[in-house]
Every structure is written in structure tokens, then in C-alpha cells.
Amino acid sequence: MIMHHVVVVGAGFGGLEFTRALAGAPVRVTIIDRRNHHLFQPLLYQVATTSLATSEIAWPVRYLLRTRKEVTTLLGTVVGVDAEAKRVLLEGGDAIAYDTLVLATGARHAYFGHDEWEPFAPGLKTLEDATTIRRRILLGFEQAERESDPEKRRALMTLVIIGGGPTGVELAGTIAELARDTLKGEFRNIDTRDAKVVLVEAGERLLPGFKPELSAYAKDALQRLGVTVELGRPVSECNADGVVFGGVHLPAKTIIWAAGVAASPAAEWLGVAADRVGRIIVEPDLTVPGHPEIFAVGDTAHVAWTGGRLVPGVAPAAKQQGRHVAETVRKRLAGDAAPRPFTYKHDGDLATIGKRAAVIDFGRIKLTGWIAWWIWGIAHIYFLIGLRNRLTVSLSWLWIYSTGQRSARLITQGAQGGDDEADLPAGPHDARSLR
Amino acid sequence: MIMHHVVVVGAGFGGLEFTRALAGAPVRVTIIDRRNHHLFQPLLYQVATTSLATSEIAWPVRYLLRTRKEVTTLLGTVVGVDAEAKRVLLEGGDAIAYDTLVLATGARHAYFGHDEWEPFAPGLKTLEDATTIRRRILLGFEQAERESDPEKRRALMTLVIIGGGPTGVELAGTIAELARDTLKGEFRNIDTRDAKVVLVEAGERLLPGFKPELSAYAKDALQRLGVTVELGRPVSECNADGVVFGGVHLPAKTIIWAAGVAASPAAEWLGVAADRVGRIIVEPDLTVPGHPEIFAVGDTAHVAWTGGRLVPGVAPAAKQQGRHVAETVRKRLAGDAAPRPFTYKHDGDLATIGKRAAVIDFGRIKLTGWIAWWIWGIAHIYFLIGLRNRLTVSLSWLWIYSTGQRSARLITQGAQGGDDEADLPAGPHDARSLR
Incomplete structure (x- = not known):
């Protein structure tokens, strides 16, 4: 048979x-x-911002399905x-x-008809995307340390995140912390706390899928971390010199696309x-x-x-x-071919802002601040697939939380600012909610 | 002043x-x-063979020197x-x-006048080298799983390591274990235990810097792991089809250069x-x-x-x-310009063969087997620079030791066998001895 x-x-x-x-x-x-791996995309921004190693959020598909003898995994x-x-x-x-x-x-x-922006504003979908963004963030500071022209130095220390959804909010908050805490005191010619982190959103509020009061909280929390939040500002140009939004040109060396x-x-x-x-x-x-x-x-x-x-x-x-x-x-x-309509059950929305705050929207219950952050952290560790990764991610986070240091501050692939790989992403889902 | x-x-x-x-x-x-990082090169082969993540053996130079205000780090x-x-x-x-x-x-x-071999037989000096080799090893098995021609499949499952020094011995032993233990049972069309791992050395014994009895032990230990050891066989050709040594052509998809x-x-x-x-x-x-x-x-x-x-x-x-x-x-x-000749104090040589054996030569004392392996492991963890990395590397090794599973089995950069980056290495030393 x-x-x-x-x-x-x-x-x-x-x-x-x-x-x-x-x-x-x-x-x-x-x-x-x-790809040979399943990727836990909700934590990809933590690889891009040097908190986690690539192997902490990715597992070989055939390893995950190894006991299922009727399943063949093909790359x-x-x-x-x-x-x-x-x-x-x-x-x-x-x-x-x-x-x-x-x-x-x-x-x-996707760049909505502006694919020419991609080389200047990489997005975040694959492990390679994450290490590309990590390299660009770190290279900006390295090049600023060597730059004597104050204008060029300012552009090297300006980081623009386009898109105010969960990914953009999480990236902006973590990059601000990286500049303010992690890298502080390690440079001699620049003060990384002078870095300008700008979050640009075309709509009128951050986290458009969330309740308005959570959007407002996220904006305040980001501003407390020193992030400049620009709302109602559609981006009209990205190039090697920077980004144009709301008709204004902002010189910036590092641009990240989180808009669509x-x-x-x-x-x-x-x-x-x-x-x-x-x-x-x-x-x-x-x-x-x-x-x-x-x-x-x-x-x-x-x-x-x-x-x-x-x-x-x-x-x-x-x-x-x-x-x-x-x-x-x-x-x-089993012989029952009747159509079975799908019904979606929404568990909630959440997003973190740096390592001290988060917003969670369970529908009836809304949470903000450190308690939301801890719920976020515990939920994500719980949903990580392998036992070992739960352990190592917990260890990484405890380390960052207590020391401010991050474990994966590596500039790899084209160390001197060479070409990035244009790797097409691997499919899996964006994931922002509980479960 | x-x-x-x-x-x-x-x-x-x-x-x-x-x-x-x-x-x-x-x-x-x-x-x-x-590069922005100091690399613990003695463990680089463990990144190439999926045991450790890149960030477990590399640290930003400016982080290591952060408290030294008179020191400026430049990339x-x-x-x-x-x-x-x-x-x-x-x-x-x-x-x-x-x-x-x-x-x-x-x-x-270095390829001793045969730089044209480099694309087919990458060496191991940088993190990118290690992830390139990791990708090639894993891709060979992935492609074999999809290959129906038995001859092509055999070439895909043949891995040749050129050079019988410590790096070659360590790579061969770990790759053999990867095929025999880690990947066993995860494929449906191939049995990874059929992989042929060949270590080719031009000289008459492995580990030429060690005592002859340790060379003999290493050869035996590798053969027990299923590695084919070819001694006195200079390589005369590397290309996309395989490698020629001692006048014989061996079809092989994965070739690693550890010869010079x-x-x-x-x-x-x-x-x-x-x-x-x-x-x-x-x-x-x-x-x-x-x-x-x-x-x-x-x-x-x-x-x-x-x-x-x-x-x-x-x-x-x-x-x-x-x-x-x-x-x-x-x-x-301090005003004393008298020349001060350098005197080298040799502490010993060591190399591991898989996760159960090692050889250590302290001069008067020679050790082999599992006790040498444990000394090797403890010594390397001790000399890892950051406290955190000692912890995570210990955890990674305990995990591999007890489960046979490895944590960093990722195919990244050019996932479908695309071009590798030709990144020049970053300088630091090879390191094979204690201290």
C-alpha cells in the first residue's frame, strides 16, 4: 500500500x-x-543587537523531527x-x-516599490539579516572612533530604525541601551552615549496593533531611554548618506528597515x-x-x-x-471530508522596550513596566524549543541584566564594511504574541 | 609632556x-x-564542527581592554x-x-604555491573560516540526502582533511563523531555513519611535533573512530571533484586545509x-x-x-x-636599554581526538586517553578569557558529552551552497599547548 x-x-x-x-x-x-534550521524569530532582534548568539535561537529542522521516522526533512x-x-x-x-x-x-x-533602499536599510528576517545589522551597528561606532570630522562622526553615530511596530520598538530600545550601557567607557575618542537613535513611523502612533494607551507608554519608555520618536513621518528616501522623512534629510550611517x-x-x-x-x-x-x-x-x-x-x-x-x-x-x-472552518483565538500582544520595560495587551488586562518585562522573558524562554537553549538563553539574559554586558558583540562577514550577503529569507513567521 | x-x-x-x-x-x-575581536583559536575547530557558537570563543578587543584608559583600540x-x-x-x-x-x-x-586550491579546501583561521567549514560539512550530508546517484552520494559523504598536525587531528576526530553520533538517525535516505573521513598527511606520522609514541596513539585512536589515516601521502591536486594524493584521486565534496x-x-x-x-x-x-x-x-x-x-x-x-x-x-x-634576550619555556603539547581521548606531552610526562581529555578540557576552560564564556563553554561541553548533541548546527551564509567569503584572517596565533 x-x-x-x-x-x-x-x-x-x-x-x-x-x-x-x-x-x-x-x-x-x-x-x-x-534553510537547515527553524528560527525563533521573536528573538531575532536580540541577535541583531548582540544579546544572543545565532545558535541560541535556531535549531536544525531534522534534529527537531529526528524521532519521527515517517518524516523526511529536505534542504x-x-x-x-x-x-x-x-x-x-x-x-x-x-x-x-x-x-x-x-x-x-x-x-x-518588503520595501513597497523601493527595493533600491534595501542595501542601505537591511531588514530583519534571517540569521544573516541579524548578523548584518549587528555588524553595521558595531561598525558605526568603530568608524566613529577613527573619524576626526565632527559631521561625519555624527552621521556614523546616528542610527535610524524605520517602522514603529514591535520589531522597530524592540530594536530601538535595545540599541539605545547598547549605546548607553554596554559600550559606555570602551571608546577613547567618542562617547557612545552621544549616539542618536531615531525611530521613524509613518502612522500617528507606535505599535498600531496595540491599545492606544500602550502605544503612548511605549513612546514614553523609549524617550526615557533617549530614543527620538518621530511619528507621522513617512520615509521618502534611503541612501548611503542617510534617510529623508517628513521632507527632512537626516545624515545616518546605520539604517534598519522594520516597516513592512x-x-x-x-x-x-x-x-x-x-x-x-x-x-x-x-x-x-x-x-x-x-x-x-x-x-x-x-x-x-x-x-x-x-x-x-x-x-x-x-x-x-x-x-x-x-x-x-x-x-x-x-x-x-478517516473519511470525514466536511470543511472545518478555522477560528483564531488571540492570546495577546506584547513588545519589550529595552531590558526594564515591556507592554502586554491580554485584551482585558494590560500590563506595562518591569512586571511586563519579566512576563515577556519567562514566556519567551518557555516557548524556546530545546531545553538547552532555554538554559543558555536564561544565562545570557541574567548576565546582561546583571552586568549590562552582552555576549555576541562580533563583527563578522566582511569585517571592514565589505559587501553584505543578499540572502533571501527562509519563510517562517513573525511572532509577537504570547504562545 | x-x-x-x-x-x-x-x-x-x-x-x-x-x-x-x-x-x-x-x-x-x-x-x-x-577584526573587532580577540579569537581563542585553539577552540576554533569546535566552531567548525558545530560544538561551540562563534561568540563562545571570541571577545571584543575593546571590551577586554575597557578599564585601561591609556589604551585606545582601533579597528x-x-x-x-x-x-x-x-x-x-x-x-x-x-x-x-x-x-x-x-x-x-x-x-x-598557506597553500605553498597552490593558492588555486583555496576555494575547494578552505583553511581554519578566522570565525568566517569556521562557519564556512561548518556549512560545507553540513551541506554535504544535506545534499547526499537528496542525491539518488550512488557515486555522487559517496563523494558528498567523503570528507578529506589535509594535514596531520593538531588541527587536522582534532578536525578529523570531531567530524567522525559528528557523523557517527550527533547526526545518526536524523536522515532517512542515508546513514551518516557511512561517511568516509580521511586524514591525509605528507609526512610519515601524525602530530610531527610530538613524541612518536603519541603520534602512534593518535593514529590508533582516530582509526577506532573510523577515520582513514593516510600517511606519507603528499597532496598534488584539490578541485571541485576531490583530491589527489599519492597519485590516487579520491572523489570528495568536502575538503579542509590544515596543512600549513x-x-x-x-x-x-x-x-x-x-x-x-x-x-x-x-x-x-x-x-x-x-x-x-x-x-x-x-x-x-x-x-x-x-x-x-x-x-x-x-x-x-x-x-x-x-x-x-x-x-x-x-x-x-626606566633608562635601562641593555638588550634582554628572550628564552622560551615549553610547557607541553596537546591535542584531542574526539570527545574521549587526547594526547598530552609534558616532556617528562606523557598522557593519553580520557584522563588527557579531561586535563585538556579543564585547561582550555581555565584559559578562556571571560568568566561567562567559561560557564557557557562548560555547559556546551557537558551537554555534548552527555547527550551527543551539538548546539551550533547551523548552515548560514549562502545557505544553498553559494559563494563563501574570502575573508583574510585576523592575525592571532595558533595555540596548541598548555598556557
Whole structure:
């Protein structure tokens, strides 16, 4: 008997959770990702800001699935889907036949028609993105230490973060602390506390998905850390000299893009309808219209929620969808093909501001300050996958918390400011909420 | 009064130890390195073989020297020395005047006239080298999992290490364990235990600097781990298909170069006599002939030892030389300009074979087996610089020792086998002995 073959594309939160939830089902599974590792994206900003090492937030996919003998993990890049022949097409010419296909291909940062900004304002989606940003932040201070021209020095010590969502808020707060605490006293020609950290947001408040009072708290907390918060200021230009927002040019050597994402090209592979940022507009049961054997989850899927909103692009949503699809596949294999609409359960939103404050929105309960920070920290350690990483991340954070020192202040890859790799990101989800 | 200005080029073991030993002297110090971090090179092979994270063996130079207010740390690449004007020339056009200059610029791997082999057989001197080798080792298994042609699969699962010194022995042993223990059972189409790990040495025994009985022990221990040891086999070709040694072509996808190093171009900067591998032939007091204000230490210096041998290119030798030069500079500042010849004190040699055995040669005492391994481990943890890294490295090793799992199995930079960066190494010393 030939087993039903399930192919999963993407080993982010959605694809991995689907695969886990399918344990014991009478199927063969092949999970394909273009990276060998699952990435815990909610902590990626901590790699970019020297707090955590890359290996503390990433695990080999095949290690995570090692006990599942019916699951084959493949490192490969999917370049298309032949829905008629039911085959996934890989770079290099291989094709893999499926009976059921789950697309969990995630999102990458997007520049909304300004791809030419990317070399000047890298985004944060992959481990390479994080080490690129880490290198740029640290190189700015290193070059300022050697620079005698005060104007050039000021530009080298100006860091601009574009986008006031959770990633932008977290980056701005941590970079401010890096300059004020961690690096303080290590330079002889500059004072790192003079660094200018600017958070630019096009909308009228930070954390637009949160309650307004939490947005206001985040703004105050960032300003207390010395961050300049610029609201209602759309960016109109990024280049090697700096950034233009609200008609003003700010000379800046380090610019980080946290302003937007677009879905993977999964909709193009299938030739189906997508929304403005490329997500497949799926049926209520998360199948692709016209293809009941193909599901899309996480950032690949456009799913309606309540009040005209969409299910947000966060890790818990992707995981819930993964579990839902696994249950649907199980039921189908048992002969129950009735559509099962997906319902999203929102657990809350949270974001940290440096190492002393956070904002949490559980709906009825809203928390700010140090107690929110501790809840954030404990929740994230809890959801880290491996026991060992929980231990080492706890140790890293305790160390930073008590000494102000950070463990991963390395300038690697093109140490002297050489070219960055333009590595396409690996799919998984952004993740900002609890669970 | 203008302070005496000491410029140190290179923040490896020699340059850093010199700077530390100079504490309290009435001088200004500038230490220049092209990397922002001091690298604990003796453990670099553990990054290449997925046991340790990059940040566990590297620390920012300016962090290590943060309390020394008279020391300025500069990230920069030295491209020459104007000995007449007493100025160090930096890439980009800057020049830094010195009164005393210490050249501690280290070595890089060398292909003895076959630089065309480098793309196929990367060496191991920098963090980027280590992550490049890590990526290649892991990618070989990933591609083998997808390969259906048995011949191609065999080449993908053949790993060749060229050079039977301590680095080659340590790499071969750890790679064999990776294939036999760590990765076992995680693949579905291949058995990683079928991997062929080959250690090729041109000479008649491994570890040529050690006593012959330790060489024999190392060979036996490697063979017990499944490593094929090829002695008396000079390599005559490396290319994309594999490697030719002793007239035989072995198809292999992963080749690692551990066969030789050459000194930095410091001798060329000064136009002084150098030995075959580029080390400056220094005076007995470690000054450069004709330039009493310029010292060379570590792999930059050719220094006679006993029995016609040279002081070996190991960390303890570089550190001893750094301390010796610091003492000479102190004496000179106090008015005592008498030459002070350097005498090397050899503490011992050691190398590990996997995670159960090591060889240690203390001269009178020779140790092998697990007790040598534990001494090796404790000694290395002791000599790691930061308290925190001692803790995290201990934790990493305990984890590997007890579970067989490794923490840093990440394929990063050019995840799909793209181009590697050709990053020039950063100077510091190879280090193989105790201290």
C-alpha cells in the first residue's frame, strides 16, 4: 500500500507545528525548507543587537523531527508548484509528488516599490539579516572612533530604525541601551552615549496593533531611554548618506528597515488570488480556492478575523493554523471530508522596550513596566524549543541584566564594511504574541 | 609632556598579552586589529564542527581592554609601516605615529604555491573560516540526502582533511563523531555513519611535533573512530571533484586545509629578512634588525629555540614573547636599554581526538586517553578569557558529552551552497599547548 504523502513547504512556526500535530497519522511527510534550521524569530532582534548568539535561537529542522521516522526533512528551495500533476518543483530540477500540500512559506521584508533602499536599510528576517545589522551597528561606532570630522562622526553615530511596530520598538530600545550601557567607557575618542537613535513611523502612533494607551507608554519608555520618536513621518528616501522623512534629510550611517513585509511567492506558484502583500486569499478551512488538497497557513494565508481585521502575522496564529490543518488532514484520512472552518483565538500582544520595560495587551488586562518585562522573558524562554537553549538563553539574559554586558558583540562577514550577503529569507513567521 | 606612544598591531595572543603586561607603564598605547575581536583559536575547530557558537570563543578587543584608559583600540587594517617616519599606515590613508611598535600580526593558512586550491579546501583561521567549514560539512550530508546517484552520494559523504598536525587531528576526530553520533538517525535516505573521513598527511606520522609514541596513539585512536589515516601521502591536486594524493584521486565534496600557515606580510612592510614562511628573523631580544624600536612576536617572528628548532607557533610562545617585550619596554622607559634576550619555556603539547581521548606531552610526562581529555578540557576552560564564556563553554561541553548533541548546527551564509567569503584572517596565533 502506498502511504498518503503530505508535503510541507517551510519549517517556520506554521509548518513545524503542522508536522508535529500530525504525529501518528497514517501518512508519509516530507518537510522542505531552504534553510537547515527553524528560527525563533521573536528573538531575532536580540541577535541583531548582540544579546544572543545565532545558535541560541535556531535549531536544525531534522534534529527537531529526528524521532519521527515517517518524516523526511529536505534542504531545498521550492520554485513552483505543478498543481495539476500534484508536484512541488525544487531548484535544480527535482520534483516531489504530493497528495496533500501545506504551504507555510512565510514572509520577507518588503520595501513597497523601493527595493533600491534595501542595501542601505537591511531588514530583519534571517540569521544573516541579524548578523548584518549587528555588524553595521558595531561598525558605526568603530568608524566613529577613527573619524576626526565632527559631521561625519555624527552621521556614523546616528542610527535610524524605520517602522514603529514591535520589531522597530524592540530594536530601538535595545540599541539605545547598547549605546548607553554596554559600550559606555570602551571608546577613547567618542562617547557612545552621544549616539542618536531615531525611530521613524509613518502612522500617528507606535505599535498600531496595540491599545492606544500602550502605544503612548511605549513612546514614553523609549524617550526615557533617549530614543527620538518621530511619528507621522513617512520615509521618502534611503541612501548611503542617510534617510529623508517628513521632507527632512537626516545624515545616518546605520539604517534598519522594520516597516513592512510581503508574503512569499506561493500565490504566484499557484496562479491564485492574493491580497496586496501577496498572501493567498484562502477558504475558511484554509484550503486554496479550487485546490482542496492544498492548504496555506501563517504569513502565506490571508484569513479574516473579527471586526474586518485579518488574523495577524504572528507565531501563535501560524501555530494554531498548523494544528487546525493537521486535524483536518486526520479527519479526511478517516473519511470525514466536511470543511472545518478555522477560528483564531488571540492570546495577546506584547513588545519589550529595552531590558526594564515591556507592554502586554491580554485584551482585558494590560500590563506595562518591569512586571511586563519579566512576563515577556519567562514566556519567551518557555516557548524556546530545546531545553538547552532555554538554559543558555536564561544565562545570557541574567548576565546582561546583571552586568549590562552582552555576549555576541562580533563583527563578522566582511569585517571592514565589505559587501553584505543578499540572502533571501527562509519563510517562517513573525511572532509577537504570547504562545 | 608628550607620552611615549606604543602601537601594537594585532590583538591575538601576543599583542593582547603584551598590552596587558604593560599595565601601569607611563605610556599611551594604541592597539590595532582588522577584526573587532580577540579569537581563542585553539577552540576554533569546535566552531567548525558545530560544538561551540562563534561568540563562545571570541571577545571584543575593546571590551577586554575597557578599564585601561591609556589604551585606545582601533579597528583597522594595517597596510604598511614607514619605519623612517615611525608611522603605521592604515588602509584608507590614515597613519599613526609610534615611538615603539610591536608587530603581532600572526599567520594565515598557506597553500605553498597552490593558492588555486583555496576555494575547494578552505583553511581554519578566522570565525568566517569556521562557519564556512561548518556549512560545507553540513551541506554535504544535506545534499547526499537528496542525491539518488550512488557515486555522487559517496563523494558528498567523503570528507578529506589535509594535514596531520593538531588541527587536522582534532578536525578529523570531531567530524567522525559528528557523523557517527550527533547526526545518526536524523536522515532517512542515508546513514551518516557511512561517511568516509580521511586524514591525509605528507609526512610519515601524525602530530610531527610530538613524541612518536603519541603520534602512534593518535593514529590508533582516530582509526577506532573510523577515520582513514593516510600517511606519507603528499597532496598534488584539490578541485571541485576531490583530491589527489599519492597519485590516487579520491572523489570528495568536502575538503579542509590544515596543512600549513604563512606569516603576515610584516617582513615585507619593513623590507627585512624573513624565513621561508615569511616570519621576520628577529634579534635575540625580539627586535627587528636595524630597528630597535620595533618588536615582532608570535607567528610574525622567527626565533631560535634549542636543538636547531624554532620556537613553535603556539599561543603560550606568543604570550611569553608579549610579556618579555613588555618588560623590555618598561626597562627602557626606566633608562635601562641593555638588550634582554628572550628564552622560551615549553610547557607541553596537546591535542584531542574526539570527545574521549587526547594526547598530552609534558616532556617528562606523557598522557593519553580520557584522563588527557579531561586535563585538556579543564585547561582550555581555565584559559578562556571571560568568566561567562567559561560557564557557557562548560555547559556546551557537558551537554555534548552527555547527550551527543551539538548546539551550533547551523548552515548560514549562502545557505544553498553559494559563494563563501574570502575573508583574510585576523592575525592571532595558533595555540596548541598548555598556557
